[in-house]
Amino acid sequence: MAVQKQHDDSRYTRNACVLGLVVSWFVGIGSLLGGGICLYTEIRDGTATHIVMSHTWREILPLLLNVVVTLLNDSMGYIHSCSLRWALQREGLLEFNSNLRLLRASKYSRPNGMVANAVYLIGIVLAYGSTSLTFLSLNPDLAELLDRGYETDDTHGVHINAIALLTLGAGLFFQATITNWALVTTSIPTWSSNPLDVVRACTHDETDGHRIEPRIGRCMMGIHQAKEDARSQRPSPKQRPMITAHYRVLRIIVLLWVSPILSAAWGGGIQAYITKGHRNGVLGRSWSLLPIFTGITDSTCSISQCTDGTSVLNVGWSAEHGTAGTVGAVFLITAFQSIVTVSLHCAELIVNLSRDEAIYRELIGPKGTNGHYNSVWAAFTSWQTLFLFALKAGVHWIFGLAINLQFQLGVNMYPPQIFYFTAFALVTAVFGLYLSLRRPKGYLPAAYGHIQTMADIIDEWSDSGSMFWGEKYPGIPHRGVSGYTGTSTERLKDPDERHWYGGQKQHDPSHLRHRKSAVTVSSVAATTVPVNTTNVNYLTTTGISPAPVYYYPPVAVPPPPPPQQPFQPMYSYPQWTQQAPPAAPSQYPSVSSLNSAYSGYSTYSNQSTQPFLSGYR
Structure with missing residues (x-):
């Protein structure tokens, strides 16, 4: 509403x-x-x-x-x-x-x-x-x-x-x-x-x-x-x-x-x-x-x-x-x-x-x-x-x-x-x-009345009183994590010229800063672990650079199924018949078994695969 x-x-x-x-x-x-x-x-x-x-x-x-x-x-x-x-x-x-x-x-x-x-x-x-x-x-x-x-x-x-x-x-x-x-x-x-x-x-x-x-x-x-x-x-x-x-x-x-x-x-x-x-x-x-x-x-x-x-x-x-x-x-x-x-x-x-x-x-x-x-x-x-x-x-x-x-x-x-x-x-x-x-002074990006630009920059509105713009999250500069700026009813700190800014509050990746299971896009593509393509497409369309990093939880490969029983012939009246032996047991789990095993981590995966902002290496 x-x-x-x-x-x-x-x-x-x-x-x-x-x-x-x-x-x-x-x-x-x-x-x-x-x-x-x-x-x-x-x-x-x-x-x-x-x-x-x-x-x-x-x-x-x-x-x-x-x-x-x-x-x-x-x-x-x-x-x-x-x-x-x-x-x-x-x-x-x-x-x-x-x-x-x-x-x-x-x-x-x-x-x-x-x-x-x-x-x-x-x-x-x-x-x-x-x-x-x-x-x-x-x-x-x-x-x-x-x-x-x-x-x-x-x-x-x-x-x-x-x-x-x-x-x-x-x-x-x-x-x-x-x-x-x-x-x-x-x-x-x-x-x-x-x-x-x-x-x-x-x-x-x-x-x-x-x-x-x-x-x-x-x-x-x-x-x-x-x-x-x-x-x-x-x-x-x-x-x-x-x-x-x-x-x-x-x-x-x-x-x-x-x-x-x-x-x-x-x-x-x-x-x-x-x-x-x-x-x-x-x-x-x-x-x-x-x-x-x-x-x-x-x-x-x-x-x-x-x-x-x-x-x-x-x-x-x-x-x-x-x-x-x-x-x-x-x-x-x-x-x-x-x-x-x-x-x-x-x-x-x-x-x-x-x-x-x-x-x-x-x-x-x-x-x-x-x-x-x-x-x-x-x-x-x-x-x-x-x-x-x-x-x-x-x-x-x-x-x-x-x-x-x-x-x-x-x-x-x-x-x-x-x-x-x-x-x-x-x-x-x-x-x-x-x-x-004339060139406007200040860190606030220029808009000149452009509706979409101001809508992108203002993230909070005030029902009454005044609003201020400034830094809302400084990011993690030494780890390449970008901060973000926005508006508030309280006066905010000016952005730092040495920092990168490009995020939003609802996409703050700070809850992942201590995760150690980091893999790059290239390494994910080389593994057999399913990749969350939704997040890959998200970063591709938004153009976040350089080299975004994705977080995935360690997915355990399920053990292979037990070996098949020895061959037992089957009998039928009035004569003996023999069926073909089953295929040799696979050394790798099936795709369906991997998917079923990976689905148990779906909730955790959706949280941990939120992309870090640009600059992280």
Whole structure:
């Protein structure tokens, strides 16, 4: 019967995510309604909805909107990730606690299928792409430099872009629909993001899923040896990095480094295009973070237009009739931004794998694991999660500064802001590379959230409180007998780098350490004593090395049967008949007699033939 935990803090995580889902429904439907009303008003009256605010707030407002969208996306994404995790578990395909949810599909769970994932990804792209396009401003100085006419009222505050507001609502609506679908149709045993809680549910809970069975003899084998045969190993003070543990990590690193390279080429090309004197380009001297235009021009400029403001290239792509003509520009910028959105979504996997390893390595920490783990609080106290959250909001915001849409002016590209975006993308790439190359310290074998590896290493679970990992049996080094490591509710001793570890408690061979009837495999094969092939096959499959030794009790050969009576003829009527004499008495016992004699030692043999662990000679 499954052991039930005496506490379950994951209900707080579920409630928080459901609250985020409810808010997403309201914001998504509200954006759709608001965008429809603004579009109807603009078509009817010919004027866009206008809100008065300062120039600073015009630039900060998209940043705040990015923060809100990131919060809603993450809350819905957590629900979608949990549903994918347990859908894969029921299909026997769950390898890691954290998965790249939009690029990993379930075979039987429709909310996590390929079509649903594609729609979900489109929703994320639309939501992030519309954040920098919802509020449109008009800079009069830039309009004069570009020889564009404008009205004075249009220069104060911002105009609501109905098309971008509709795309924002559509993006949140798509995500909320699939998330709600996954929430209703998926049975989730635990909402905790703690990989130890997930492993316990996979190994103990009696669900309709694929139960994970711990494998014997792998107490010192990490994820890098997950597909190798069981064997004893010496502990290492440092573990191998994440980039060699998960095949997707290297691909994500390449994708993260493509963004700064492409953006640097993009910024350099736009700057060179302006320098050559394009008629819609303005060469500026300002490198401020926020684009500025003072209207002061330089008459000695070598090109057509120079200013002490920010360099800009006007691309157009916008009709001169308000937001109704911005459909093409909205989808153009959203398509460019989709590359950034996908790369940041993939970076989530690296952060989640790193967090899983950090939580798992608390087994060797001074306080052990947290028995009352709260996923929401853990996310807000994790520097990796907070840093990625800041990168998501910041990178999308700075991308909106690099290429944006101005009211009645169309699409503008700003080379200084493009280079700032390049710097942000470079920080993201370095951050991902650092996490992927970092080598965890400690003798505990690395797992990076790998379910089977943690199930092999953890041999005891705690219903409440913390757990520790360490040495539970040192072995017999001078005789080559391996020890074993495991978990306990009490603090354990660190393993010894000079010792070999590869056993489990239930296979402790210490009760055989004083037996003297040791025979090797080769000698057993040469004798006529029956060999327990079950134990031979066991060591062959588990791959224990070197030269395992087997113990057998001394089996006494039974004495030969008594000699046959002398030949006596037999008589029959009406004449004498003689039968053939029996065969000569055998000098050796029959196979059946040996088996019957050996069966008397069956109980003792089953105990004494348990294999010693590797290293014994």
